[in-house]
Amino acid sequence: MSPAESITVLHSLAPPDGTTRYVDQMTDGAPDDVHVAYFSWRRALTGRYDVLHLHWPEFLLRGRTRRQRLRRRLAMRGTLLRARLTRTPIVRTAHNIAPHEDGSHAEMQLLRAVDRATTSWIRLNDATPLADGAHGTTILHGHYRDRFAAHPRRERVDGRVLYFGIIRPRKNVEQLIDVFTRRDRPGSHLRIVGSPTPELAERITARVDGRDDVSARLAFVDDDELVAEVSAATLVVLPYAEMHNSGAALVALSLDRPVLVPRSDANTALAAEVGPGWVRQFDGALDEDDLTTALAAAAEIDPAARPRLEGRDWDEVGRRHRDVYREAMARARGGRR
Structure with a gap:
């Protein structure tokens, strides 16, 4: 040309x-x-x-x-x-x-x-x-399937809940930790991966220190580590105050992991597109029942199943x-x- x-x-x-x-x-x-x-x-x-x-x-x-x-x-x-x-x-x-x-x-x-x-x-x-x-x-x-194809995946860890991405107040990561730890969750673990502001890093660290059921990697991670963290999760939770478009949700779905996200017209359309079970939504603020129900449903997904991402x-x-x-x-x- x-x-x-x-x-x-x-x-x-x-x-x-x-x-x-x-x-x-x-x-x-x-x-x-x-x-x-x-x-x-x-x-x-x-x-x-x-x-x-x-x-x-x-x-x-x-x-x-x-x-x-x-x-x-x-x-x-x-x-x-x-x-x-x-x-x-x-x-x-x-x-x-x-x-x-x-x-x-x-x-x-x-x-x-x-x-x-x-x-x-x-x-x-x-x-x-x-x-x-x-x-x-x-x-x-x-989608990111081709982008991540060269990076090794980990086996799914039963009961592992993951948040990943930039950590800012509107992402409600502190609330996710509080919701997760508000009740006993035998066999479950919450993992936080992402780069926060210094103030949020201090507050998240205070919530995580001394707990066996919550851990954090408070840094921006490369693709190798990102793929390992996401593929090890049973459920990815993005507890944002509001969500219209989310690259993080597409990352999780590209690695065949279900997501829990705030309800919106865009997320409702995404749920219909990718197939049953892959996108669950919560209304208002995330609560313990939202998390418990979504984690139980995610555990029932066949580890070999894949969401539909045609046209992407x-x-x-x-x-x-x-x-x-x-x-x-x-x-x-x-x-x-």
Whole structure:
């Protein structure tokens, strides 16, 4: 394919680093005619690219100091101006319904400007709402079966409950520990794996110390260790305050482990997609009965069974993104947003 027919896409993502992250789907799944470029403000403002693909734009605007935040807001405004003047389409993946952490008034104003400048939206499930008149396409989050195929799995450990992933207050990991330990659970063990803030690390450690039925690995782990931890679990619990899309749930399902997650339209659709028993939901705050019932049901799943994840191959994800890019370029050249 000639260079004139290829597409260069600038993603607002850091390059792959050898651990499994969402950027891997954009990179490994990209067809031969899509060239992936990784974000810097210099590249966004002065580099050559055909499509700007934004993920979590609020993260681009935040910084430790007021000066840093101001510079980033100015750079975003310059990037939006460049996109308008050059008719470069902006494609946006709606990973969440809203940012997980509230930003400043200036940040929220600028994010609304980003929304208005977006040419095409990508939803990871059909439950994601879009503004009236917004042009959107649903492309399912890819699975991780191929990504993890090279890493050895462990045998399932009966009664093992696992939380893994970034640990932040909204993930409710402390609550999970409290729920698990509120009643005796002979033969069961809760394992916490992930990177917390220093304050959460201190509080989780205080809950775990001296207990035989709870353990923690409070660090970011590589893929080898992640696969070992997930495959050893009987049940993965993600006790978030709310959940719309979850890469962690797809990691667990890709490794053939059932999940317990908060009820949402997106999770209800995921449960119907993957088959009975793989996705259980709880209402409101996680409680002891939710956990007990889900763990008993998970123990009944045949260790050789697999959830249905058709349509989530990365090649398919890449081809469908390519189609969105081409369509967005045509819309931008036609002066439509």
